[in-house]
Amino acid sequence: MDLLEYQGKQLFARHGLKVSPGEAVTTVEDAVTAAAEIGYPVVLKAQVLIGGRGKAGGVKLAADEDEVREHAANILGMNIRGHVVRTLWIEHASDIATEYYASVLLDRSAKQPLVMFSVEGGVDIEEVAEKTPEKLIRHHVDALAGISREEAEQVASEGGADADVVGGVADALVALYEVWLTEDATLAEINPLIVTPEREVRALDAKVSLDGNALYRHPENQELSDSENEDPIERRAKEEGVQYVKLDGDIGILGNGAGLVMSTLDVVAQAGGSPANFLDAGGGSDAEKIKQAVELILANDAVKAVLFNIFGGITRCDEVARGLIAAFDDIHPQVPFVVRLDGTNDVEGRELLQQAALANVYAARTMNEAAEKVVALAAGQG
Numbered sequence: 001m002d003l004l005e006y007q008g009k010q011l012f013a014r015h016g017l018k019v020s021p022g023e024a025v026t027t028v029e030d031a032v033t034a035a036a037e038i039g040y041p042v043v044l045k046a047q048v049l050i051g052g053r054g055k056a057g058g059v060k061l062a063a064d065e066d067e068v069r070e071h072a073a074n075i076l077g078m079n080i081r082g083h084v085v086r087t088l089w090i091e092h093a094s095d096i097a098t099e100y101y102a103s104v105l106l107d108r109s110a111k112q113p114l115v116m117f118s119v120e121g122g123v124d125i126e127e128v129a130e131k132t133p134e135k136l137i138r139h140h141v142d143a144l145a146g147i148s149r150e151e152a153e154q155v156a157s158e159g160g161a162d163a164d165v166v167g168g169v170a171d172a173l174v175a176l177y178e179v180w181l182t183e184d185a186t187l188a189e190i191n192p193l194i195v196t197p198e199r200e201v202r203a204l205d206a207k208v209s210l211d212g213n214a215l216y217r218h219p220e221n222q223e224l225s226d227s228e229n230e231d232p233i234e235r236r237a238k239e240e241g242v243q244y245v246k247l248d249g250d251i252g253i254l255g256n257g258a259g260l261v262m263s264t265l266d267v268v269a270q271a272g273g274s275p276a277n278f279l280d281a282g283g284g285s286d287a288e289k290i291k292q293a294v295e296l297i298l299a300n301d302a303v304k305a306v307l308f309n310i311f312g313g314i315t316r317c318d319e320v321a322r323g324l325i326a327a328f329d330d331i332h333p334q335v336p337f338v339v340r341l342d343g344t345n346d347v348e349g350r351e352l353l354q355q356a357a358l359a360n361v362y363a364a365r366t367m368n369e370a371a372e373k374v375v376a377l378a379a380g381q382g
């Protein structure tokens, strides 16, 4: 669950990380009122779940009311790479001497929390990592002990923080680690972490993702879920009670059971394909549920071919076949489907499909065969 910048900053403030005071607004008039309360100069910032807002014109300084009006009117409603701006965050503008970078996340391969710090902040950190990796300090933390103040100071000096702010940066790193740990975040990132001319260290931006599965431990964070800015297909899936995660590829994946779907993603990747989504129709999928699932998958324009992988247990393959036939009757998919039915009533299911003789539907016996076929079809080589 990704948070907007201002929501992330609220969490930061809760843990003693320094941020600028500000207000979230949704209209030009409220922006003017907020700016007067906060005190000029202010900065107006588009609140969308995507980075690079500055470059896109979504971050503007304003010295007076006229400038607030002008920028607020421009930014509200702006489309930043597919994300429409509905909320503006206005905060007191900071004077910046230096821009650093800091983040905490879980390094799955090392099975340890990872703290990263760089004095090359304010820019695309992936580029720093790629071109000048020595400028990005990667420090693993003992998960049981947590990060000590001394450890944080070492990271700051090793990374080349100015000597007089090593303490301030260490405080920020310790606080950021606390945010990540106690809020059950999967990512807590500050870019830039600024040093002001008065040598104060402060978070100017916030990128925080919370683990949705741990939300029950944080009832106070429940309201941060921002359904307006969610991917519309993911939102629809949630409303329909279907597990759906959008990915970047072009092969739609539908299976029943999270384990089967995950292994299907792996097998498709192994066959050289790139999944467009993760969709778990769940146990006991009936015809109606399958139809919904097909609609969800096809709602993503990037999908060039679909792999249907069903292992019948509680779910009966004949029900799934009926659902698929009903879906095709209704929505006439334009992309090819590869179907693998195995398990309870698979023979009946396959017979139903054969009788229906759906255009553009290919039956496969094994997962590997299915994956290879769907990858070829997506590449236009079916």
Ligand code: GDP
Binding pocket: 043, 045, 050, 051, 052, 053, 054, 055, 059, 092, 093, 094, 095, 096, 099, 122, 123, 191, 192, 204, 205, 206
């Ligand atoms: P992003 O582009 O989405 O990462 O948005 P940021 O919040 O990181 O802002 C982008 C850039 O705008 C920062 O790197 C700063 O250079 C600049 N910026 C943001 N807030 C302020 C501010 O209060 N004062 C000044 N001088 N610049 C700011």
Ligand code: MN
Binding pocket: 052, 191, 192, 205
């Ligand atoms: Mn930023």
